[in-house]
Amino acid sequence: xxxxxxxxxxxxxxxxxxxxxxxxxxEHELAGYHIYNLGHYPxxxxxxxxxxxxxxxxxxxxxxxxxxxxxxxxxxxxxxIHTPYGSAWIYLYKHSVDGYPRINSGxxxxxxxxxx
Numbered sequence: 859x860x861x862x863x864x865x866x867x868x869x870x871x872x873x874x875x876x877x878x879x880x881x882x883x884x885e886h887e888l889a890g891y892h893i894y895n896l897g898h899y900p901x902x903x904x905x906x907x908x909x910x911x912x913x914x915x916x917x918x919x920x921x922x923x924x925x926x927x928x929x930x931x932x933x934x935x936x937x938x939i940h941t942p943y944g945s946a947w948i949y950l951y952k953h954s955v956d957g958y959p960r961i962n963s964g965x966x967x968x969x970x971x972x973x974x
Contacts, residue, residue, distance in 0.1 A: 860946035865900035865966040880914035894955040901951030910965040
């Protein structure tokens with residue numbers, strides 16, 4: 859199975875250690891979504907934009923750990939989407955993003971370079 863990540867799970871980010879045993883497949887510009895800066899982590903929601911992501915091959919134990927990580931906040935739902943690497947799971951934000959800045963570049967790593 860595969861997972862597509864766009865924020866703190868990406869390589870060299872705060873939660874990238876969760877992906878240590880995953881196989882990196884490549885980068886992908888995912889159309890049809892916006893990304894917002896919630897502070898220490900981002901929120902992706904459906905929209906007309908693009909977000910920069912990384913795709914990994916994972917096993918069921920990694921998925922279970924990520925589900926536990928995401929369910930602790932109760933802010934995300936997991937959905938299956940299509941990527942050039944095959945179908946992949948993505949965690950989408952479940953709540954309103956009103957009041958949070960949109961990351962116009964679509965890239966979590968470039969968020970600090972954007973004007974608010």
